[in-house]
Amino acid sequence: MIRAIVTDIEGTTSDIRFVHNVLFPYARERLAGFVTAQQYQEPVSTILDNLREEIAQPNATSAELIEVLFAFMDEDRKSTALKALQGIIWRDGYVNSDFTGHLYPDVLPALENWKAQGIDLYVYSSGSVAAQKLLFGYSDEGDITHLFSGYFDTLVGAKREVQSYRNIAAQLALPPSSILFLSDIHQELDAAEEAGFRTTQLIRDDDDAASHHHQVNSFSTIKPEQIPS
Numbered sequence: 001m002i003r004a005i006v007t008d009i010e011g012t013t014s015d016i017r018f019v020h021n022v023l024f025p026y027a028r029e030r031l032a033g034f035v036t037a038q039q040y041q042e043p044v045s046t047i048l049d050n051l052r053e054e055i056a057q058p059n060a061t062s063a064e065l066i067e068v069l070f071a072f073m074d075e076d077r078k079s080t081a082l083k084a085l086q087g088i089i090w091r092d093g094y095v096n097s098d099f100t101g102h103l104y105p106d107v108l109p110a111l112e113n114w115k116a117q118g119i120d121l122y123v124y125s126s127g128s129v130a131a132q133k134l135l136f137g138y139s140d141e142g143d144i145t146h147l148f149s150g151y152f153d154t155l156v157g158a159k160r161e162v163q164s165y166r167n168i169a170a171q172l173a174l175p176p177s178s179i180l181f182l183s184d185i186h187q188e189l190d191a192a193e194e195a196g197f198r199t200t201q202l203i204r205d206d207d208d209a210a211s212h213h214h215q216v217n218s219f220s221t222i223k224p225e226q227i228p229s
Contacts, residue, residue: 002198002224003178005114006152006168008159009125009132011184012202013219018102019127026093027086028073032066034089044085051081078126080154087131094138101135104204108141110219115147119224124152124168124181126159159188165195177229182222186211198227 010016038044039062052060055068072082093099111121123132129151137145156171157164169176176196183189186208189199193213200222201213208215216222 001178002119002180002227003174004120004122004149004172005180005182005224006122006124006197007181008183008185008188008202009123009127009135011204012182013104013107014102014135015104015204016184018099022099022102023086023090023093024073026098027089028070030089030092031069031073031085035062035066035069035085044088047081047084050084051079054079054081078154078158080128083126083128083131083153087128087134090131091134094134101137101139103140103144104219106218106220108144110222111144111147114224117224120149120172121147122150122152122168122172123148124156124159124164126154129153129155159183159185160191162191162194165192165197169195169197180224180227182219186213189213198229200227 007013010019035044035048039048048062048065051065051068052058057064060068069082069085072079094101115121123136125132132151132153133145136148137143152168156167165176165181169179172179177198179197181189181192181197181199182202183192184202184204186201189201189211193199199213201208201211201215202219203215203217214227
């Protein structure tokens with residue numbers, strides 16, 4: 001029996017093009033000025049110290065850190081510090097209605113249905129928890145954060161590492177076999193499956209011939225009670 005569903009965001013609940021064509025450019029354009037202005041203020045000061053630790057350069061200046069952050073953006077590095085800074089910048093965009101968080105139209109009805117069935121819903125994304133809450137709090141469908149019982153980001157581990165999913169199961173205090181993980185990336189699903197999770201792959205565009213996971217192209221076709229263990 002499925003007692004919890006953990007969902008990815010990019011390519012799963014939301015079009016990856018929203019992230020790459022809207023969110024990333026918005027943060028990139030504002031990053032240097034934001035870091036320069038806020039470097040001595042919390043939480044930015046602590047985030048920058050964490051970045052210095054991450055790159056093993058304890059004396060790096062803010063200008064040097066900005067260069068590192070741009071390099072991380074270019075290589076799509078899953079840096080916790082970068083994700084935290086992006087999330088803070090994106091908050092202004094959401095609050096100012098510069099954009100809303102994209103949701104595929106099949107997502108909200110399914111989430112509401114699963115919640116009504118007593119299934120707890122969670123998010124696991126490489127984006128920071130703060131950024132996740134913003135996307136769902138300022139989504140195309142309004143604020144839907146009330147549907148989620150919790151959020152996970154890279155602080156729990158990388159999404160292609162088996163231990164990350166073991167950590168999630170431990171935090172939820174649930175048997176892994178009672179948790180369904182939804183993602184568009186089969187390597188993430190491989191790791192979740194090895195940890196004992198049940199899995200379903202969202203195929204929003206081309207089929208993934210390299211994947212052995214159950215594939216669907218809409219949340220509306222996911223029947224948690226029918227997902228094989």
